[in-house]
Amino acid sequence: MFIFYDFETSSRSLMGQILSYAFVVVDEHYAIQDQLVGTIALNRTQLPEVGAILINRICLSAHQTHSLSEKDAAAQIYNFLDTWTTQTVCTLVGYNSNQFDLSFLRNLLIRYGYNPYYYGRLKNKDLLHYSRHMALQYPDQFRWESSENRQGDSYWMFTLESMAMRYGIISDKQAHDALADVRVCLDLIIALEAEFPSNTLGAFQPFNSHGSTVGQLVQSRVFSQPPTLYSDDVFYLVAMDRRAALLVRLDQYCELESVGSGLSNSVYYRNPNKHYAQLKPIESVPDRYQNDYLSIQKNSVIQSLSIDTYLASLNNDWDIEHQIYAMGFERIPQLHQLIQRLDNDPSKHTALVQELMHQPNEKDRYLIRLFNRYCLNYMKDVPDNYFERYIVPRYVTGEYERNSDEFQSFDSQYSDLLKKLELKSIDDANILNDLKGYYDAFKARYPYASQTTTK
Numbered sequence: 330m331f332i333f334y335d336f337e338t339s340s341r342s343l344m345g346q347i348l349s350y351a352f353v354v355v356d357e358h359y360a361i362q363d364q365l366v367g368t369i370a371l372n373r374t375q376l377p378e379v380g381a382i383l384i385n386r387i388c389l390s391a392h393q394t395h396s397l398s399e400k401d402a403a404a405q406i407y408n409f410l411d412t413w414t415t416q417t418v419c420t421l422v423g424y425n426s427n428q429f430d431l432s433f434l435r436n437l438l439i440r441y442g443y444n445p446y447y448y449g450r451l452k453n454k455d456l457l458h459y460s461r462h463m464a465l466q467y468p469d470q471f472r473w474e475s476s477e478n479r480q481g482d483s484y485w486m487f488t489l490e491s492m493a494m495r496y497g498i499i500s501d502k503q504a505h506d507a508l509a510d511v512r513v514c515l516d517l518i519i520a521l522e523a524e525f526p527s528n529t530l531g532a533f534q535p536f537n538s539h540g541s542t543v544g545q546l547v548q549s550r551v552f553s554q555p556p557t558l559y560s561d562d563v564f565y566l567v568a569m570d571r572r573a574a575l576l577v578r579l580d581q582y583c584e585l586e587s588v589g590s591g592l593s594n595s596v597y598y599r600n601p602n603k604h605y606a607q608l609k610p611i612e613s614v615p616d617r618y619q620n621d622y623l624s625i626q627k628n629s630v631i632q633s634l635s636i637d638t639y640l641a642s643l644n645n646d647w648d649i650e651h652q653i654y655a656m657g658f659e660r661i662p663q664l665h666q667l668i669q670r671l672d673n674d675p676s677k678h679t680a681l682v683q684e685l686m687h688q689p690n691e692k693d694r695y696l697i698r699l700f701n702r703y704c705l706n707y708m709k710d711v712p713d714n715y716f717e718r719y720i721v722p723r724y725v726t727g728e729y730e731r732n733s734d735e736f737q738s739f740d741s742q743y744s745d746l747l748k749k750l751e752l753k754s755i756d757d758a759n760i761l762n763d764l765k766g767y768y769d770a771f772k773a774r775y776p777y778a779s780q781t782t783t784k
Contacts, residue, residue, distance in 0.1 A: 330354055330355070330356060330357075330362070330413060330416075330417055330418075330419045330420070331354070331355050331356075331357075331359070331419070331420050331421075331422050331530070332352055332353070332354050332355075332410070332413065332419050332420070332421050332422065333352070333353045333355065333422045333423065333511045333514050333515055334350070334351060334352045334353070334421055334422070334423050334426070334430060334434075334511065335350075335351050335423055335424070335426075335430065335507040335508075335510040335511045335514070336348075336349065336350050336429075336430050336433055336434070336507060337349045337381075337385045337505055337506070337507050338381060338433060339371060339375060339377035339378060339381050339382075340377065340378045340381055341378075341381075341429075341735075342730060342731070342735070343432055343433065343436055343650050343651050343653075343731075344648065344650050344651075344723065344729055344730065345375070345377070345378070345381075346369065346371060346372065346375050346377075346399060347369050347399075347402070347433055347434075347437055348368060348369060348371075348377075348381075348385060348387060348392070349366075349367070349368045349369070349385070349506075349507045350365070350366070350367055350368075350369070350402070350406065350507055351364070351365070351366045351507035351508040351510070351511045352364060352365040352366075352406070352409060352410070352511075353508075353511050353512075353515070354413055354419075355515065357531060359515055359518065359519055363413070364508075365405070365406065365409045366507070366508050367396070367397055367402060367405065368392060368395065368396040368397070369396050369397055369398070369399050369402045370392065370393045370396040370397065370398055370399070371389075371392075371393065372398075372399055372706040373705075373706055373774075374702075374705055374706055374716070374719060374720065374723070376724060376739060376742070376768070376771055376778070377389070377764075377767075378737065378742060379742055379745050379746045379749065379761075379764065382760060382764050383749075383757060383760060383761075384505050385505045386504070386505065386760065387760065388759065388760055388763050389763050389764055389766075389767045390763050390766065390767075399437070399440075399441075399706075400441055400707065402437070403437050403438055403440065403441040403443060404441070404443075406434075406437070406438070407438055407441075407443040407445075410447065410451060411447065414447040414450040414451050415450075417450075418450050418451075418452065419450065419451055419452070420451075420452040420453065420454055420531075421434075421451060421452070421453040421454070422453075422454050422455075422456055422514065422518075422530070423455065423456065423514065424455070424456045424457050424489040424510070424514050424517075425455065425457045425489070426453070426455050426456075426457075427453060427455040427457075427458070427602070427603045427604070428455075428603065431453055431603075435653060435654070436650055436653050439653050439656070439661055439664070439699070440653075440699060440702070440703070441664075441665065441668060441703070442661055442662060442663075442664035442665020442666070442667070442668055443661070443665065444658065444661045444662070446658070453602065454530065454533065454535065455535065455605070456489075456514055456517065456518060456530075457487060457489075458533075458535040458605040459518070459521070459530055459533050459535075460487055460492055460517075460521065461487060461552075461605060462528075462533065462535070462605065462607070463521060463524075463525050463528065464485070464487075464552075464558075465550045465552075465559055465607075466525075466528065467525060468558050468559065470524070470525070472495045472496070473485060473558065474486045474491055474495060475555040475556075476491075482554065483554055483555040484552075484554065484555065485552050485555060485558075489503070489510065489513060489514070489517070490502060490503045492517055493513050493516070493517055496516075496517060496520040496521070497520075498513055498516045498517060498520065499513065518530055535601070535604070535605045535606075536574075536599065536601035536604065536605065536606050536607075537606075537607050537608065538569065538574065538608045539607070539608060539609045539610060540610060541566055541569070541608045541609070541610045542566070542610070543566055543567070543568055543569055544565075544566065544626075545565075545566050545610050545611070546563055546564070546565055546566070546579075546610070546611040546614060546618070546622065547563070547564050547565075547566050547576070547608040547609060547610055547611060548561050548562070548563055548564075548608075548609045548610075548611050549561070549562055549564060549576075549606055549607060549608055549609070550562075550607065562578060562579075562580065563578075563579045563580070563611065563615065563618055564576040564577060564578050564579065564597070564608070565577040565579060565582075565622065565625050565631075566608070567596065567631055567634050568634055568635050568636055568639070569636075570636055571601075572600065572601075572636055573598055573599060573600045573601070573636050574598075574599045574601075574606070574608070575596050575597070575598060575599075575634055575636065575639055576596070576597040576599065576608075577595060577596055577597070577625060577631065578597060579618045579621045579622070579625075580618075581595070582595065582621045582624070582625060583595055596631075596634070596639065598639065645731075647731045648728075648729040648730075648731070649695045649698050649699060650729075651730075651731040653699075655691075655692070655695055656692055656695040656696055656699065657692045660692055660693075660695075660696045663696065664696055664699055664700060667681055667685075667696075667700050668700070668703055671700075671703075671704065671708070672707075675708055675709065678704055678708065681700070682697060682700070682701070685697050685700075701715075702719070705719055716775055717775070717777050720775045720777060720778050721777055721778075724738055724739040724778045725738055725739065725777070725778065725779075725780060738780075739768075739771075739772070739778040739779050740779055740780055740781055742768070743768055743772075743779070746761065746764060746765055746768060747765075749761055750762070750765065
């Protein structure tokens with residue numbers, strides 16, 4: 330069974346929240362068997378991004394009134410997926426979902442103590458990867474389309490909207506709606522399989538090493554800048570296990586003097602569960618890469634790399650919600666039990682946390698952090714200083730964000746909101762005024778979220 334799915338969210342950051350969801354279960358012929366569709370109310374510590382609300386055309390006051398709590402939605406989604414994965418192995422399918430929707434789904438479930446892996450019975454594939462694979466495998470037959478970014482650089486288009494237009498599925502811009510996007514994905518895979526019948530989604534392997542071994546040169550086809558379609562680039566396979574592969578691209582190779590010194594810029598990390606890569610072994614070293622190949626073989630830093638040492642070298646201090654897997658599988662049911670015990674007796678919060686703080690390791694600290702965030706959103710009479718400890722790094726300093734360059738504070742979002750209101754767009758006015766009411770209430774509830782008193 331395939332389960333096609335899509336989310337609309339309050340932010341692109343994993344600190345944000347799913348606003349609406351759609352899951353559609355289909356058989357191998359894409360005949361619909363079941364579906365689950367719904368909306369999720371924002372938790373009381375969530376501030377949605379202005380752009381996300383505009384794109385999704387959400388009137389927040391109505392949304393908050395008629396939506397499930399995140400806690401109830403997590404239980405509903407978990408039970409829906411559990412019902413189907415109990416019957417048979419299922420594959421989640423979305424568009425650009427491995428980089429976006431899949432992480433939001435796992436965060437949603439783990440926040441409430443539900444294991445999102447279903448004991449290996451829930452696989453995942455990305456329709457974006459499948460589309461790109463068809464383009465690279467059948468370049469003469471594929472329907473190409475290019476575009477330009479703000480800098481005027483051209484690139485090959487693979488958005489869901491552009492793909493759907495090329496295959497006659499939609500004729501105009503697509504509204505951002507989870508269920509509508511799922512239906513477009515279903516129509517798209519049917520169209521692609523009709524055009525490329527020898528390559529079905531079920532048989533598609535997004536990551537294939539074709540028998541490559543560590544220390545070998547491999548070739549991987551990658552997209553080029555238009556009008557050139559692609560190039561076959563050469564990589565050195567540094568390390569590989571069931572979790573990932575590490576590669577050095579020879580035409581970008583530079584000497585590494587230590588682990589961590591330019592490592593992330595020189596070494597490609599490919600996770601079979603998230604990335605697309607087709608690696609084909611090369612029998613002989615191309616003449617133009619002879620020197621680089623010999624240099625890599627002699628480079629002690631590269632030769633000492635493993636998946637574990639590479640991941641350790643990243644030395645990230647990201648918030649747990651940007652690396653929620655780091656808490657460990659064994660603590661997921663423990664979090665669920667803690668939540669249940671707190672719901673049964675809210676007065677036990679301090680005692681429950683103290684239980685966890687006896688010689689805690691890093692994973693225990695992650696568990697405590699997720700548990701405390703549940704308390705912030707669902708407990709009554711939470712001391713205000715508890716909220717301040719969360720709100721300030723989240724919306725003022727940006728300490729919780731993985732990428733500081735993409736952080737938008739409460740004040741910057743509020744300023745953007747006011748500027749958009751000044752434009753007096755009739756189409757957006759109701760949505761923006763409603764959102765302003767939410768922002769004003771948020772600021773009144775958490776005055777430390779803002780560094781200005783101006784309204």
